[in-house]
Every structure is written in C-alpha cells, then in structure tokens.
Amino acid sequence: MALAVLLVVAAAVPPAAGSQAGSGQLPRPELQGLLDELVAGGMPGAIGLARHDGQRWRGASGLAELGTQRPMRPGDRYKVGSVTKTFTATVVLQLVSEHRLRLGDSVERWLPGLVPNGEHITIRQLLQHTSGLFSYDEDPRVFAPYLQGNLDYVWRPRQLVAIATEHPPLFAPGAGWSYSNTGYVLLGLIIQRVTGTSLGRQLKARIFDPLGLDHTSFPTTNPRIVGRHAHGYLFDAGPDSPPLDITGLSPSWAWAAGGMVSTVDDVARFFGALLGGRLLPARLLQAMQTTVDAGSGLRYGLGLFEVELPCGGTVWGHEGGLPGYENWALATSSGDDQVVMMVNAGAGDTAAVVLVLAPVFRALCAIRGTPL
Numbered sequence: 245m246a247l248a249v250l251l252v253v254a255a256a257v258p259p260a261a262g263s264q265a266g267s268g269q270l271p272r273p274e275l276q277g278l279l280d281e282l283v284a285g286g287m288p289g290a291i292g293l294a295r296h297d298g299q300r301w302r303g304a305s306g307l308a309e310l311g312t313q314r315p316m317r318p319g320d321r322y323k324v325g326s327v328t329k330t331f332t333a334t335v336v337l338q339l340v341s342e343h344r345l346r347l348g349d350s351v352e353r354w355l356p357g358l359v360p361n362g363e364h365i366t367i368r369q370l371l372q373h374t375s376g377l378f379s380y381d382e383d384p385r386v387f388a389p390y391l392q393g394n395l396d397y398v399w400r401p402r403q404l405v406a407i408a409t410e411h412p413p414l415f416a417p418g419a420g421w422s423y424s425n426t427g428y429v430l431l432g433l434i435i436q437r438v439t440g441t442s443l444g445r446q447l448k449a450r451i452f453d454p455l456g457l458d459h460t461s462f463p464t465t466n467p468r469i470v471g472r473h474a475h476g477y478l479f480d481a482g483p484d485s486p487p488l489d490i491t492g493l494s495p496s497w498a499w500a501a502g503g504m505v506s507t508v509d510d511v512a513r514f515f516g517a518l519l520g521g522r523l524l525p526a527r528l529l530q531a532m533q534t535t536v537d538a539g540s541g542l543r544y545g546l547g548l549f550e551v552e553l554p555c556g557g558t559v560w561g562h563e564g565g566l567p568g569y570e571n572w573a574l575a576t577s578s579g580d581d582q583v584v585m586m587v588n589a590g591a592g593d594t595a596a597v598v599l600v601l602a603p604v605f606r607a608l609c610a611i612r613g614t615p616l
Contacts, residue, residue: 476568
C-alpha cells in the first residue's frame with residue numbers, strides 16, 4: 245500500500261455543501277453525496293456505511309456490474325483486501341490471551357527454517373510491519389501468471405514466503421517500518437501451526453460466527469464470490485482499453501494478508517466489537533493500539549492504523565486495496581462513530597487509497613460535528 249502524502253492530499257479535499265454537522269443527526273444527504281461524487285468522478289460504483297449516536301446510514305451509488313448495468317446495493321459483498329490483516333491480528337492476539345503463544349516469540353520458534361534470521365524476528369514485529377521482511381507482492385513473479393491471463397493461478401503461502409526471502413531484508417528486525425504482506429502470511433502460518441487447524445476455520449470460529457458475520461468469508465483458492473457482490477475493475481489495462489473485470493482474480497496471492505470477502509455491515513460490526521473490547525482483553529487491545537510511526541502522518545499498531553483526522557481527533561482501522569477494489573474502515577476508539585467506504589475499482593496504489601480516504605475523512609468529520 246502506498247502511503248506517501250496521502251493524508252495531506254485527502255485533507256485538502258473540500259467539504260460537501262449543505263453539511264448537517266452539529267445537529268446530532270447523521271447528515272444522510274451529505275453522506276450519499278460523497279458516494280455520488282465518487283461515481284461522478286469515474287468509479288463504477290461505491291458503497292458506504294456510517295454510525296453515530298446509535299444511528300446507522302447505509303448507501304450505494306453507481307453500478308455493481310458494468311456489463312449488466314446492475315446497480316450497486318449497500319449489502320453487496322466485495323473483496324476487503326488488507327482489512328483482512330486486522331482480523332488475522334485479532335486471532336493472533338486471542339491466542340496470546342490464551343497463553344498459546346507470546347508476542348515475543350520468534351518466527352523460528354513456530355516455523356523453524358522457513359525464514360533466514362527468523363530467530364531474531366518476533367511475532368510483534370510481524371504484526372507491526374517492523375520485521376524488515378521484503379513484501380512478496382513487490383516481486384513481479386507473483387502477478388506474472390495473472391498478467392498472462394491465468395487469473396485462477398494458485399499460490400501457496402510457503403511459496404510466497406520463499407519468494408520474499410530471496411530478497412535481502414530492508415532493515416534489521418525492529419530497526420524501521422515497512423508495510424509487508426509477507427509478515428501477515430507468516431502470521432497465518434503461525435496460527436495454523438499453533439492451533440493445528442486452518443486459518444479459515446479459526447477466523448470462522450473466533451470472529452465470523454460469534455459476531456454473526458454471515459456475509460463474510462475467507463476463500464483461499466476459489467476466486468468466485470458467493471451471493472450478490474460488486475464486480476471489481478481495473479482501468480489501467482492499456483491505452484484506450486475498456487475497464488477490465490478482475491473479479492475472478494485468485495485470492496491465494498493475498499491469503500492472510502488480504503484474502504477476505506465481506507460487506508460494509510460486517511466490517512463495521514467487526515471493528516465495533518474489536519474497539520469496544522468484545523474480542524480481546526483490555527491489555528491486548530491496548531497493545532494492539534500501541535503504535536509506531538508509519539510515515540505520512542499515520543501510525544501503526546498490531547494490525548491497526550492510527551489516523552489523526554484533519555478536523556481533530558483520532559480514529560482507528562485499516563485500508564484494503566487490491567486489484568479491482570479499494571476500501572477504508574475507520575472508527576473512533578470506542579467504535580461508536582464509524583465510516584466504512586468502498587469503490588469497485590483500483591489497484592491499491594496511492595491514487596486509489598486517497599480517492600476513498602478523502603470522503604471517509606469528510607464523512608467522519610461531518611458525523612462528529614466538525615466538518616472539514
């Protein structure tokens with residue numbers, strides 16, 4: 245995920261006209277207007293959800309599928325990308341709370357021989373992107389099969405780690421910060437090693453089922469999204485090329501770092517439960533929210549971004565960008581004020597990240613009565 249200057253750019257976006265901020269009511273017309281602006285700006289479709297003071301707003305704009313002209317609906321499923329990381333991190337911390345592993349455990353302790361220098365890389369560093377490990381998706385070999393048209397090509401987690409470890413580390417463990425999908429693939433493997441079951445089974449038993457996330461799934465190899473869903477599109481396939489429907493891209497390349505499918509309702513329910521203290525004991529939620537500098541005005545904890553709103557105040561959550569989709573989920577520390585927003589286009593680059601973050605900022609500031 246590209247982070248450079250994204251907060252500066254997002255904060256520079258002017259507020260929508262006619263804000264109802266300060267009224268105590270959700271500014272529904274303004275929130276819907278933010279989605280409509282995304283579509284007017286070229287996105288196929290957009291979905292949004294906001295919560296404030298016991299109220300909830302859900303909206304949609306544009307199309308879920310271009311060929312059929314099927315309209316987007318607020319309940320449509322989509323690929324959440326790196327929002328998956330917060331789910332993976334939560335399972336790791338639940339295992340810590342059960343004394344089945346420790347944040348200070350080394351990678352070598354649980355995955356012997358898999359990572360060079362693994363005895364000096366801790367689980368905490370994997371969670372916080374301070375391990376120094378090269379992110380495997382930066383190697384062109386990972387996307388080569390897909391670029392050649394083989395969208396259902398399956399990568400196994402250990403293959404992705406092997407590609408990453410062919411590259412030298414970016415820095416010594418703990419000596420810097422660099423976003424690394426490799427770390428979260430390793431965390432998924434550690435969860436499986438500790439529990440003796442699949443990561444998908446752990447996510448379902450520990451998070452999906454207890455919270456009633458009935459529209460959330462963790463496909464590992466099957467690219468098909470079950471049920472009504474938003475198709476994802478790329479707009480940079482080539483000069484004068486039509487949008488490329490990339491919905492069928494295999495989730496295997498992202499796995500524990502970004503392979504989940506969900507809805508804005510389920511994502512909001514998860515972050516509300518997490519930040520509200522329903523999934524982790526207080527000491528581990530505090531550890532999750534102990535952050536380091538991630539650059540560009542962002543800080544990163546254990547699977548959570550800490551973001552300073554341009555209108556004042558701090559929110560927590562995660563971004564998720566991958567081919568065809570871009571989304572942000574941010575909430576106040578109590579989980580009471582929330583915004584989740586998605587567009588069904590993008591490639592996880594800076595432009596896509598800022599495109600969605602800007603209206604999320606505007607929505608959060610509006611519902612909190614302090615518009616930009």
